[in-house]
Amino acid sequence: DVKVTQSSRYLVKRTGEKVFLECVQDMDHENMFWYRQDPGLGLRLIYFSYDVKMKEKGDIPEGYSVSREKKERFSLILESASTNQTSMYLCATLTSGSSSSYNEQFFGPGTRLTVL
């Protein structure tokens, strides 16, 4: 079974703090993603990475950065947390192969971040 783990299920931080959200996968998948999920808005892509040290901006990268030093670990960084970054954060991985049709995306359990 693919396992995607996130460092915290719940996190409370203060405005202006630097926040690290960690994601680790154990299936050697090249592609990893960070999403945030807000009521009524669905999942929105923040950043993704298709290889070590590679990163690409998603739809809402502002206020976030990422780090992928090792294949199994993808970190999301909030340089200076703000209240509008209170959200559920989901990490995901994507299998890759010769055919893209059935690439499977696996999600972590999510981190509910509250910024006060």
Place this chain on the structure above:
Amino acid sequence: KNQVEQSPQSLIILEGKNCTLQCNYTVSPFSNLRWYKQDTGRGPVSLTIMTFSENTKSNGRYTATLDADTKQSSLHITASQLSDSASYICVVVGSTLGRLYFGRGTQLTVWP
């Protein structure tokens, strides 16, 4: 613009009843369509995956259909159970870079 629209936004049904959730999309070019189930406080879990050549796919009491011509998909849940209470998310994968486009989900509540 690539979009995925789901309806209804929320749905309440009684245990044992059937229901159908809808997904319309404008993503092009299209690679495949997935339905995910997300329990409260957890990450989404895949239910079905279909390419444009597949019209229907079942996973237990869940049956997904796809009409690639009209760009519509449905998820039919048979003999609902309390554990079916969750958010159901339609995801369309574009052929370009394998980008995923998410619907906002249908919140299903099953009452005893």
